[in-house]
Structures are given as C-alpha cells and as structure tokens.
Amino acid sequence: MNPTVDIIYQYFPNLNEVQKSQFAQLAELYPFWNNQINVVSRKDIESLYLHHVLHSLGIAKFITAFTPGTHILDVGTGGGFPGIPLAILFPEVKFHLVDSIGKKIKVVREVAAALKLTNVEADHIRAEQLDYKYDFVVSRAVTRLGDFAPWIRNKFLKQDKNGVPNGILYLKGGDLKDEIKESKLKAELHPLSSYFKEDFFDTKYVVYVQM
Numbered sequence: 001m002n003p004t005v006d007i008i009y010q011y012f013p014n015l016n017e018v019q020k021s022q023f024a025q026l027a028e029l030y031p032f033w034n035n036q037i038n039v040v041s042r043k044d045i046e047s048l049y050l051h052h053v054l055h056s057l058g059i060a061k062f063i064t065a066f067t068p069g070t071h072i073l074d075v076g077t078g079g080g081f082p083g084i085p086l087a088i089l090f091p092e093v094k095f096h097l098v099d100s101i102g103k104k105i106k107v108v109r110e111v112a113a114a115l116k117l118t119n120v121e122a123d124h125i126r127a128e129q130l131d132y133k134y135d136f137v138v139s140r141a142v143t144r145l146g147d148f149a150p151w152i153r154n155k156f157l158k159q160d161k162n163g164v165p166n167g168i169l170y171l172k173g174g175d176l177k178d179e180i181k182e183s184k185l186k187a188e189l190h191p192l193s194s195y196f197k198e199d200f201f202d203t204k205y206v207v208y209v210q211m
Contacts, residue, residue: 003050003198011054011061011196012089022088022115026053029114030079033107039079050200056082059138059169060089061195062206066135067161068092073134075127075152076100076142080108082171083138087112087120096132097122127151135161137211140171145207146183156211170207185209 005024009015015023026048034045044051059082066072070093074083077097087095097108102124112120127137128151137152148170156166172179180187188208192201 002046002048003054005049007049007054008057012057015089019088019091022117023053023085025115026084026111029111033079033110037103037107039104039107050198052079052081053085054196054198055171055192055201055204056085056140057089058082058171058192058195058201058204058206059086061192062169062190062208063162063164065163066090066093069094070136070162071096071132071134071157073098073127073130073132073137073152073155075137075139075148077108077122078104078140080111080122081140083120084108084111084115084117086138087117088115091117091119093119095120096134098125098127098130100124100126127155130155133157135166136169137167138169138171141173144183145170145172145176145179145185145187145209149183149185149209153211164208165210167211168207168209170209171204172207173204175203176205176207180207 008023072095074097077083077099083095083097099105105122105124108122190206192204
C-alpha cells in the first residue's frame with residue numbers, strides 16, 4: 001500500500017488549509033501530466049508522496065525555516081522536485097527551477113500554475129548559463145557532487161540571511177564517502193532516517209556544502 005498525502009500531513013502537522021490542498025492536488029496533477037510527458041518513472045508514480053514529495057521535503061527537516069525573501073535555485077528539477085514541494089511549504093521563499101529538458105519545464109509550469117504558486121519561476125536553461133545568484137542551490141542527485149559543484153560554484157550570494165550559511169543542499173543516496181572525497185568539498189551528511197521512519201530513507205541523505 002503506497003502512502004497517500006496523509007504521510008505529508010503526518011510529518012508536517014503545521015500546514016495551513018491552502019498548503020494541505022496544494023499537497024493533495026499533486027495526486028491528480030502528476031499522474032495527469034506524467035501520462036503526457038514522462039517526468040516520473042511509470043511504476044514510481046504510485047509512490048509519488050513517499051519517493052518524491054516527502055523525499056524533497058527532507059531539506060525542510062534539515063533547515064526547518066528559511067528567512068522570507070530567500071532565493072533558492074533547483075538545478076535539474078525534472079518534474080519539479082525538490083522545488084515544488086518546498087515552494088508549497090515555504091510560500092515566502094523564491095524558487096527558480098531549471099532543467100535542460102524543455103518538456104519537463106512545461107510540466108513544472110503547469111503544476112505551479114494549477115497550484116497558484118506565485119513563488120515559483122521555471123526556465124529551460126542549464127545552470128551554468130544563469131547570471132543570477134542565490135542563497136541556496138538544491139537538487140536531487142542529478143550527477144556526482146564533484147561534477148555538480150562547478151556548474152553552480154559562482155551562483156551564491158555573499159551575505160548569509162539564514163541560520164545556516166549559504167550553500168548546496170543535495171539529496172543523494174548510497175555510500176557517499178568516495179564521492180565526497182573525490183569532490184574535495186567539505187560536505188556534511190545529514191541522514192534522512194533521522195527524520196523519517198520509512199525504510200526508503202535508510203540510505204538517503206541531505207548533503208550540505210557551505211559555499
């Protein structure tokens with residue numbers, strides 16, 4: 001039995017009615033758009049809330065609140081993960097979701113519009129081509145950390161405005177020791193199993209790198 005939206009309500013009990021409604025709508029929006037443009041594997045769409053929505057919100061267990069007006073870039077967002085769930089949770093934070101595949105950005109825009117998310121911008125562009133700067137860059141395992149970091153190295157605002165200094169918040173799974181060593185980055189591993197009890201999260205982490 002795959003978890004429903006109730007798993008989100010369980011781990012985030014302080015959601016308002018608008019947020020609850022937005023999270024609930026994902027159960028219709030993603031299967032609808034996924035049938036037209038494949039952004040989540042067909043067999044995985046049934047595990048949407050566990051594998052995609054709650055996984056994305058692991059970042060919100062590590063940083064429980066962002067200062068209003070914080071700017072966050074989601075690189076390689078695919079169908080909008082982790083950016084869309086985070087944008088629902090943090091309506092006063094600005095999210096810029098980018099992907100190099102245009103049809104995926106179409107899905108992101110349609111989902112954001114249906115949810116009336118005014119804090120989301122989505123663009124078909126590579127991270128390296130962006131001229132903007134952000135407080136944080138988030139992503140879900142688009143590539144190895146050592147390959148990812150150069151894409152976004154110069155994309156950070158110098159002044160910190162949150163309790164955690166500006167940097168990368170990377171959702172990744174598996175044994176990451178070699179990958180972190182190879183990247184030569186000073187990375188912190190925060191296990192998602194500390195926040196979520198489901199087996200799915202046993203080997204998954206938020207990797208935080210101060211930039």
